[in-house]
Amino acid sequence: MTTAESPVENAYWVVVPAAGAGKRMGADKPKQYLPLNGKPLIAHTLGNILGWPGLKGIVVAIAADDTEFSTLDCAQDPRVQSVTGGVERADSVLAALEYLSERDVPEIPVLVHDAARPLVSTDDIQKLLAAGPMALLAQPASDTVKQSHSEDGREEVAQTLPRNRIWLAQTPQKAPLGKLREALQRGLKERPNAITDEASALELAGFHPELVAACRSNFKITHPADLILAEALLQHRAVTSSLENNL
Numbered sequence: 001m002t003t004a005e006s007p008v009e010n011a012y013w014v015v016v017p018a019a020g021a022g023k024r025m026g027a028d029k030p031k032q033y034l035p036l037n038g039k040p041l042i043a044h045t046l047g048n049i050l051g052w053p054g055l056k057g058i059v060v061a062i063a064a065d066d067t068e069f070s071t072l073d074c075a076q077d078p079r080v081q082s083v084t085g086g087v088e089r090a091d092s093v094l095a096a097l098e099y100l101s102e103r104d105v106p107e108i109p110v111l112v113h114d115a116a117r118p119l120v121s122t123d124d125i126q127k128l129l130a131a132g133p134m135a136l137l138a139q140p141a142s143d144t145v146k147q148s149h150s151e152d153g154r155e156e157v158a159q160t161l162p163r164n165r166i167w168l169a170q171t172p173q174k175a176p177l178g179k180l181r182e183a184l185q186r187g188l189k190e191r192p193n194a195i196t197d198e199a200s201a202l203e204l205a206g207f208h209p210e211l212v213a214a215c216r217s218n219f220k221i222t223h224p225a226d227l228i229l230a231e232a233l234l235q236h237r238a239v240t241s242s243l244e245n246n247l
């Protein structure tokens with residue numbers, strides 16, 4: 001089948017970088033394994049992704065010394081594979097893309113999604129899938145945005161930026177497998193410090209990914225207070241219908 005409605009044509013892979021240490025949480029284990037309502041954070045994220053429409057499979061990048069991933073129930077799902085990640089997030093994503101390049105065509109869409117964002121809504125995923133071939137979920141700035149400079153060791157306001165054009169990049173970030181792989185390979189070689197997400201590599205390659213506004217639940221669990229907020233939102237979702245999971 002080759003029509004626009006074809007499930008094959010609309011299919012995509014998801015790459016989940018989960019090889020980081022998550023030091024900002026100050027915990028004794030990587031943040032993806034911290035308990036959230038009794039289950040490891042990454043199990044919530046993968047369980048969420050496994051319900052996305054059109055999913056072909058998930059490739060999770062895990063640390064070389066990870067002994068926990070293979071014990072998770074969700075890791076036994078035949079649609080979930082793992083690869084060894086790298087030193088930086090971009091290296092981990094690239095390892096997963098290399099794995100996929102041996103198994104699928106360069107045109108297949110790939111969505112890269114942080115293990116630490118368990119609460120992205122299915123509505124937002126639908127919007128991202130319907131957007132252009134290169135697109136990312138992002139949060140329009142709601143606070144007034146200041147740019148700073150350093151003065152005698154203190155940060156001072158240098159200027160106020162017009163916030164109607166400021167977005168905070170989130171994940172998933174979507175691009176065709178071949179173009180994303182090339183952009184990351186080139187970006188990591190030429191300007192490794194500038195590659196902080198997939199879109200930044202695509203921008204360096206001359207592309208302009210589309211920004212898709214996400215609902216506020218798609219925050220990245222980074223600090224201890226984020227875990228408490230995520231637990232409350234998960235409990236709220238458990239008692240409301242799936243149609244209302246757009247908080």
Ligand code: C5P
Pocket residue numbers: 016017018019020021022032061085086087088089090092093114115116220222
């Ligand atoms: O540290 P931060 O929250 O920015 O990491 C974002 C995601 O990238 C996390 O899911 C983390 O596990 C992953 N990561 C990775 N490989 C690294 C560093 C981070 O897969 N070397």
